[in-house]
Amino acid sequence: MSDLTDRLAQGLPAEAVVVDPDVTAAYRHDMAGFCAAGTPAVVVFPESVEQVQHVLRTATELRVPVVPQGARTGLSGAANAVDGCIVLSTVKLDRILELDPVNRIAVVEPGVVNAELSRAAAEFGLAYPPDPSSWESCTIGGNIGTGAGGLCCVKYGVTSEYVLGLDVVLADGRLLSTGRRTAKGVAGYDLTRLLVGSEGTLGVVVRAVLALRPAPEPQLALAAEFPSADAAGEAVCAVMASGLTPSLMELMDAVSVRAVNELARMGLPESTQALLLVAFDGPDRVAESARVAELCRAAGATEVVPAEDQAESDLLLEARRLALPAMDRLGTTMIDDVAVPRSRLAEMLNGVASIAERHALTIGVVSHAGDGNTHPIVIFDASDEDQAVRAQRSFDEIMALGLELGGTITGEHGVGLLKREWLARELGPVALGLQRQLKAVFDPLGILNPGKMV
Amino acid sequence: MSDLTDRLAQGLPAEAVVVDPDVTAAYRHDMAGFCAAGTPAVVVFPESVEQVQHVLRTATELRVPVVPQGARTGLSGAANAVDGCIVLSTVKLDRILELDPVNRIAVVEPGVVNAELSRAAAEFGLAYPPDPSSWESCTIGGNIGTGAGGLCCVKYGVTSEYVLGLDVVLADGRLLSTGRRTAKGVAGYDLTRLLVGSEGTLGVVVRAVLALRPAPEPQLALAAEFPSADAAGEAVCAVMASGLTPSLMELMDAVSVRAVNELARMGLPESTQALLLVAFDGPDRVAESARVAELCRAAGATEVVPAEDQAESDLLLEARRLALPAMDRLGTTMIDDVAVPRSRLAEMLNGVASIAERHALTIGVVSHAGDGNTHPIVIFDASDEDQAVRAQRSFDEIMALGLELGGTITGEHGVGLLKREWLARELGPVALGLQRQLKAVFDPLGILNPGKMV
Incomplete structure (x- = not known):
């Protein structure tokens, strides 16, 4: 030993x-x-x-x-x-320590699985909104480390909106408590939010106080088919400018639609260039869906299909959730994660199509269209060295395009190792320098997750 | 010169x-x-x-x-x-640079007055929720510096929820840009939220990207009279546990009710120990109000009066807004700002009453009951030295009680000079030490707002 x-x-x-x-x-x-x-x-x-x-x-x-x-x-x-x-x-630190419906908080250890917290909260009529694709297996500690998002974000925001306080073990073993159990609090600098998304480089989260929300009603979805990214982008802008806030607004391109049909025989419309899924979970959801249908038609939708019942609605959302595994079957994949202002979404989608064409590669796209977060998935044959090089180039060009459009290199997946060099490009020298100094305050010996992020 | x-x-x-x-x-x-x-x-x-x-x-x-x-x-x-x-x-840096209804953001300079932004946003059907009492005169820069709240917080949260990105001039004159213009983004540590609430000790905000929301419908309020703080606290808990989320849930004690009546002849019920105002701004607001009325009666309300129309509703909210100026007329005032878990609200109110009695002072209380943030207002004669000493003691004991109940010394007013010594008590040595090191990273010479906060 x-x-x-x-x-x-x-x-x-x-x-x-x-x-x-x-x-x-x-x-x-x-x-x-x-x-x-x-x-x-x-x-x-x-x-x-x-x-x-x-x-x-x-x-x-x-x-x-x-x-x-x-x-x-x-x-x-x-x-x-x-x-x-x-x-x-942290997977064995997996207890839900408190669920408090009056204060609408949960106190959890980091190894609690996202879906388990959601199910436990549901018993009290509450919900923990952040719902990354991996929600059935990912942990709250990981969600906090990466600042995870999901499909819910257009209406409910990301993980950092739900973290009220943290217990964190520092690099030297001291225990830091940040934040609060109360709905509001401004005592001192907001260390809690500094730690969310810090990818384990500042400390190890051992306990979290999370805000919960009342469970919404079941989502009612509609699907709209568009002949172009421009038309779909116009519809997204029209919906958001109208004052409506969907609980979900997702876009699938032709590649992802075909891949899902191949995987699961969903019968999604393969002639569409852009399939937009829009859902509402509020008391007015039928009327809101009808307004979205109108706005989609006005933006050039060739077909608008509201779900006839809850089962059909669930099936549409399931189709979206299947898009990533479906594309994984088509080859080796690199999944990107740029977010742009939603008004630039169509430019982003068209730009990705150009990049795919220029590099003679397939790039499928799913997008949390409502919040401008796009996941272009570069699909290639990793055994073909030339393709692998073109794939990496495409991946990088997508990030460059995101920055050019006023966006960020990562909406919800984080920096890690994958985007470290791009982080410097997004932040610029002043912010990057400060970030490195903050890292040194928390971890002067540089032993916490070295080489990641900053 | x-x-x-x-x-x-x-x-x-x-x-x-x-x-x-x-x-x-x-x-x-x-x-x-x-x-x-x-x-x-x-x-x-x-x-x-x-x-x-x-x-x-x-x-x-x-x-x-x-x-x-x-x-x-x-x-x-x-x-x-x-x-x-x-x-x-920063008052001459007062331009609204952008108002963008598709991306639901505003880009503003720090000297823009909160109410001016609200009015400008309203022209696009949008709202900037944070609404501190001083909203007609306070500036967005000040709101960001203090992490200001307001009446809206039970439903819409505080300033930090609405700040997406900042341009900040650092102590040495360099310009730092943080955050983003997109709905989501996790590139690097969250410097934006670190700066919100930092009271000008880390840098000078010169530009902010703010998230806006669709303007809600007008609020519909009801008033419920309770014979005790316990009964009112029970009603607050029952409402929140029921899954309802009011747009406002405010509590006025007997002192503040009388003071408002004296100032503005509002005809508020003077026999009540606790007057609870609850409002909703969603499409179901009439039904939601009716449910709250039931819950209030079940908790022991002696009278529940729903506003009959918008004018009556507005009058009730105006009464609440007048509470602070009304109490200012009664003597010298010290306004406290503790926030506790809302389940401990009644204990907080009863504790404040004991403190008032013990020190033979009048302490009026208004509370953002929905989020557990309470403003006990110690009223005294500053020319009476003994009263002044007792007032200071009461003020301190209120903070001690807040901490004892699992709360914070400041929900929304900040630390500044007033609560500096109490900050150390709330944070403890580990967090305070880190906060001081962060301050030193941003401001190694200690020239930015010295002596404040940490």
Whole structure:
């Protein structure tokens, strides 16, 4: 047993310190492709705050890097191991400590799975809105680390809107409490929001106070078919300018529609260039859907099909959720995550089409159109070296286009390893310099998730 | 002309550099009582980002403190001058640069008055929700500096929910851009939210990208009279647990009801111990009001009076808005700002009553009951030294009680000078230490609003 594992074992149960390479190999990386992943010295599974403190104290004493991990469903490589590191898995810190319908909060440990929290909240008539695609398996700790979004964001916002307070173990093992349990509070700098989206580079979240909302009514969806990205983009703008706020407004391009049909025989309309799904969950949802139908027709929709009942509505949303796995079957994929002002959505979509054409590649697009967040998915044959090079170029050109259109290189997936160089380009030297100084305040030895983000 | 004013005048219009003590005296302090206010060396009124940069560069070179100011309506002394400082007034940076109904954003300079932005947004069917009491005169820059709230927060949250991106002049004159113009974005640490509520201690906001919402329908209010704080608190909990989200849920105690009647002959019911005002602004507001009426009766309301029309509804809300000026007429006032979990509201109100009794003082209470934020207003005769001491003690005991109940010393007014010592008590040594290190990253010379907050 090495000095490191020996020291770790002094404050952790024996089964919580894993060095078997056959087991630890599974903890080398998250779901991002094309990111370097090192080999951890050890994977630990602490079950208490004190155990996490022990891990960090040990890491500081021995100057060993620590990579915090949730369910490894991330798409930016932020959870990838570095050689010789301690992977700190939070999955066994998985208790829902409180669910409080009067104060509309939940207090949870980081390993709680997103869907489990949603189901537990539902029993009190409450909802935890952030719903990333991986919601059935991803953890709240990972959601907080990446600042995860989902389909809900056009109406309900992203993770940071729902984090009121955090308990965080710092690099040296000290416990930091931030924020509050109250609906409002402005005592001191907002460290809570600084930590959300910090990808495990500033500390390890061990407890979170989350805001919940009353559960909405079931979503009622309609589908609108457009002959062009321009027409679909015009419809999105018209809906948002009209003062309506859908609970979901998603766009699928022809590639993603065909892929879903192939996977699941959904019978989605393959002649459409852009399929827009719009849903409402408020008391006026039938009337609101009717107004959207009108606006879509005025923008040039060739067909508008409101769901006839809840089952049909659910099926439409299921089709959207299947788009990523469906495209994964078509080849190796690189999923991008640019967000632009929604008024520039059509330019983004047309620009992606040009990039695909220029590089002779297939790029499927799904988009959280309502909030301008677009996921172009570059599909290629990784065994073809030339295609792989063109794929990487396309991926980069998509980010450049996003910035050019006043957007960001990442709407909800994070920076991690995948977009580190692009972060510098988006932030510029003043902001990047400050970010690095903030990192140094929290982690002067640079042991927390080194090489990620800034 | 001193070296300081000489140097300032090199990059500012002559009329933007004011040293006349008769004029600058007005810029010594905000509206907080009992806070030290120094004498500024000069008050400057820059009209462009470049001019602000010139001021900060000059201040850094000459090591002169800078106190940023908006409309000086703050209640914590955060805008108070220190001796020999440059007061940097942002009131002439007062342009609304963009109002964009498709992307639902406004881009504004810091000196824009909150109500002016609201009115401009209304022309596009949009709203900027944060509505502090001083909304007719306070500026967006001041709102961002303090993290201002208002009556809207139970449904719409506070200022930080609405700030997407900032341009900020740093202590050394460099320009920092944070955040985004998009609905979502997770590129790098969230410096935007770190700056909101930082009371001018980290930088000077010169431009803000703000999120807007579709304008809601007019609020429909009801008034419910309760024989005790316990009964009113029970009603508040019942409403929130029922899944309803009022657009406003305010509580006035007997002292504030009487004061408003004296000021404005409103005819509010003086026999009530707690008057609860509840409003809704959604399409179901009549039905929602009816449900609240039931819940209030079940909790022991002696009388529930729904507004019969919009005019009556507006009058009820006006009564609440008059509570602070009405109590100001009764003596010298110290307004506190604790927020507790709403389930502890009744304990807070009863505790304040005990404190008032113990110190033989009048303490009126208005509360944003829906979000647990309570403003106990200690009323006393400042010429009576013993009363003044008891007033200060009461003020402190109210904060101690707030912390004891799991709350915060400030829900929306900020720390400033008034609550500096209490901040340390709320944060504890780990968080306070980190906050001071963050301050040092942004402002290594300590020239930005020295002595405030941390």
